[in-house]
Amino acid sequence: MKPLADKIRPSCMEEVVGQQHLIGKGKILNRIIETKQIPNMIFYGPPGVGKTTIANIIAGATNKRFYKLNATNASVSDIKKIIDELDNLMSINGVLLYLDEIQNFNKKQQQSLLEYTENGQITLIASTTENPYFYVYNALLSRSSVFEFKPLSKEDIVKSLLRAVKAVENELKDTKVICDESILEFLAENSGGDLRKSINNLQLTLYTASRNIDGNIEITLEIAKECSGKKALNYDKLGDNHYDVLSAFQKSIRGSDPDGAIHYLARLVKAGDLISICRRLMVIASEDIGLAYPSAISIVKSCVDSAMQLGFPEARIPLAEAVILLATSPKSNSAINAIDNALKDLDNINVGEVPEYLKDAHYEGAQKLNRGTGYKYPHNYKNHYVKQQYLPNNIKNAVYYIPGDNKMENSAKAYMSFIRDVNK
Structure with missing residues (x-):
């Protein structure tokens, strides 16, 4: 049986819900369809938000031969079959390839598309739920425009669910679906912005709902909850959302x-x-x-x-x-700034040698090497402090720690000023 989500899949941009920042009047994907000049594109966003639907609509607006692959089960041999048909009369205007879940293709598989996307023989529309800047090969990424799809709002999903209910009623002809809009709002809220999931849950609800004395399908909130399970959470421990x-x-x-x-x-x-x-x-x-x-x-x-x-x-x-x-605690980033600035100097300048009097002198022959000579032991001085140079000569005036403006660091700053002034 054909899934309800496929039965009501939009065939034109006007039927698509959400993504108005991309497909609204005058927006970029709408303009692309109007001009029919389709670039290589990567659609990035969570599942069930219209990536495949919009790719199908764009494909229908071109006169290119259309192929569709899913990277979870496709291989280089599948791509080679498409390449072998590029000179076919049916592909004279070029090929549009929709590659779903491109993040599942390894570097070699993605590289196999490079030559043909660059010369225009293959126009690639790829989709991914993962950040393409982490998962798509750089050379392929540089030849493509990236479009980010957003999670759908509850209101957008409810619009599609109402359309789905209407489609079921039209299919069943004399049967009505009795469903309060609050139930559709629950299904929308429970889907986590995934339209496909909400429609699938609606379909299961329709199949399991009982009929009233008039023979109509009556959906209750209890049945909807039973068919929906736990609320979807858009979180993947290994993914971008993490x-x-x-x-x-x-x-x-x-x-x-x-x-x-x-x-x-x-x-x-x-x-x-x-x-x-x-x-x-x-x-x-x-x-x-x-x-x-x-x-x-x-x-x-x-x-x-x-x-x-x-x-x-x-x-x-x-x-x-x-x-x-x-x-609710006071904040200070003085420690991380201090260490990061010190590390930055190590990476970018010649900081020089540790001063001789600070080097280890706890071994025989150290004095002959002038190790430790001239070191002033702070505990022998007032307030356990004596002024001496600790940084290497090349960076002797460097300042890494800048106290934050808070009670603890102001107190430490005052103490440091005190011992330095007293021991002048």
Whole structure:
């Protein structure tokens, strides 16, 4: 039986929901169809948002021979078969190849397309749910235009579900589908922006719903919930979305927004990604809170250890404690700036030798090499401080640590100024 999603697949841009930033009036994909000058394109976005549909519509607007491959099961031999037909009379105007899930092609497979996409014999439209800048071979990427597809809104999905219900009624002729719009809104909300998933769930709901005394199909919220399962979550531990969520998680804590931080923690908890959460919290404690609240890392370490011992679902509690602590703590990035600037100098300039009096002198013959000679032992001086040069001569005036403006670092700054002034 043909899936309902295929039965109602749009055949023109006017029927497509969402992606108005690409297909709206006067927008780029609409203009491309109007001119019929189709470039090599890569469609990037989550599943079920219209990538395949729009590719099919574009293919229908050209006079090129159309081929469709899925990179999950296609091979170089499949591409060679298409190449062998390039001189065929049916391919005289060229070939348009739609390659779904291109991220599953390795470098060699992607390279096999290069010559033909460059000379125009093959026009490539590839789609991927992964960031193409990470997964598509650079030479092929440079010959293509990348278009990002966005998740569909609940309102967009409801429009398509209403269309699907109408299509079912037309097919069944004398049978009506009784379905409150709130049920369609639930199906849309539950799909996580994936239209195909919401239509598939609707189809299952229609098949399992009972008929009322009038012989009409009556859908209830209980049946819709039973057929939909858990709400879809757009998260892949190995995918692009993984890093997007982690990035938003850290930036929310850095921005002192406990609500945003807890939201992204919840996404990570839902995905069961305990290792990534714990690792990122330890990083944040040093990178973003740092010397403004040095004890934060100890507290976070205790929360992380507790979470690792507890496992989910209880791990969410100490993790939430750590997140709220960090989000509401004073912030300083002076430590990461200091080490990164020092590393930058090592990479870019000749920093020179360690001063002789700072070199190790704990071995026989060290004095003959002038090691340690002239070193001033700070504990022998007032306030355990004496002025002497510690940096190599080539960078003796370098300043790496710049204290942040917070209580802890202002106190440390005052102490350093005090001992230096007293010991002048």
